Amino acid sequence: MAVKGRDIALRAASAVVLAPAAVAATWAGGVWFLGLMVAACIVLAFEWAAMSAPHARRVMGGAVSFGVVAAVISAHFGAMSVAFVMLVFGAVAAGVYARSRGQQALDASYGVLYLGWPAVLLIWLRAVDSPVGLHWTVLVFAVAWSADILAYLAGSTLGGPKLWPRFSPNKTWSGFIGGLVAGTIAGAVMTAWVDMGRLTIFWGAALGLAAALATMGGDLWESALKRRFGVKDAGNTIPGHGGLLDRVDGLMFAVVVVAAGRLVVLMLERAA
Template sequence: MAVRGRDIGLRAASAVVLAPAAVAATWAGGVWFLALMVAACVVLAFEWAAMSAPHARRLMGGAVTFGLVASVVSAHFGAMAVAFIMLVFGAAAAGVYARSRGQQALDAAYGVLYLGWPAVLLIWLRDVDSTVGLHWTVLVFAVAWSADILAYLVGSTVGGPKLWPRFSPNKTWSGFVGGIVAGAVAGAVMAAWVDMGRLTVFWGAILGLAAALATMGGDLWESALKRRFGVKDAGNTIPGHGGLLDRVDGLMFAVVVVAVGRLAVLMLERGG
């Protein structure tokens, strides 16, 4: 129990330091949010390189960073088509460069797409200075963090059958249920509390449930990737959590689901 208590303490301390910075940059928007995203992309790129190409982590980290930052900056200036083109180009360029250095081209290319797709969509969700865009971005954080924290707490407290022991031996079905319930509640609360366009409380709960499922899926997917690369954590950037990728793996999947939800609401609003 002492080890678990110390682990929870490290997680809490890391959250106290990192969460306010992320929330402040998200609230400010504009260049501050861009700076947050660029910094996150650089860290994630080098963590991915350390996992997938440990003998050439600096070279591969730089190659993946190029594709990510080019896409994120393009999205920040509203050039979404260019952002997705840069994402594909960056993935191809990283793959070619990796092969020229004797590394796995597919791993490098996949790293750009895996990390870049949600980063671009998160920039789109924030929509620079849009108040409603801020609310949708907060929804992503609220659902993903709620699902992640409750899944950990419920799973640690209740225990029970393992969810996917082959790739993630510590995750339980009880934690999974706790996580999706927390996500649904977070989605409903956000829809009731702030302006989310035509997103009702009911559909906010449904979207939160779907995003929480995506959060759980993203966490499991990264566990499978780490098992493939033979590592326990993506890095040691955040005490108690491992690497930044270990902290945002579920968030990245949740962003995609929430972005689809926002697109559906936008289409509904434009259709009258």
């Protein structure tokens, strides 16, 4: 129990240091949010490279970074079609370059799509200088962080049957259920608290539940990837947490669900 207590304390200390910077950049939007996203994508790209190509992490990291950052910058300027084209082009280019250096082309290509798709959608959600865009972006963070934190606390405290021992031996059903409850509540609270357009509290809770489920799925998916590459953590960027990818794996999946929810709301608003 003492070890878990120290682990939780170290995680909390890291969050206290890093969370304010992320919150401030998200609140400010514009170039500040773009800067946050570019920096995060570069770190994630090199963590992916360290996992998938440990003997050529600079080569792989540079190739994946190029594809992801180019797409993110395109999305920042509102060119979403260009951003998605850049993702595909970047994935192909990264694969070709990796293969020319004796690395797995599929790992490089997948890295660009795996990291770039949610990054582009998060830029779209934030919608430069849009107050409603800020609310939707905060919804993603609120649901994903709530689900992640309560899943960890519930799983550590209650224990119980394992969720998927083959790929993630530490995750439990109690943590999974706790995460879903937390995400549902976060979605309802956010919808009741701020303007989310035509999103009602009921549908906010439903979206929170779906995004929390995606958060859990993203966490399990990264666990499977780490098992495939034979690593325990994606890196050691954040003390007590491992790599940045270990902290945003669920968020990356949640972004896709929330972006789909926002798209539906936009369609309803335009049809009204």
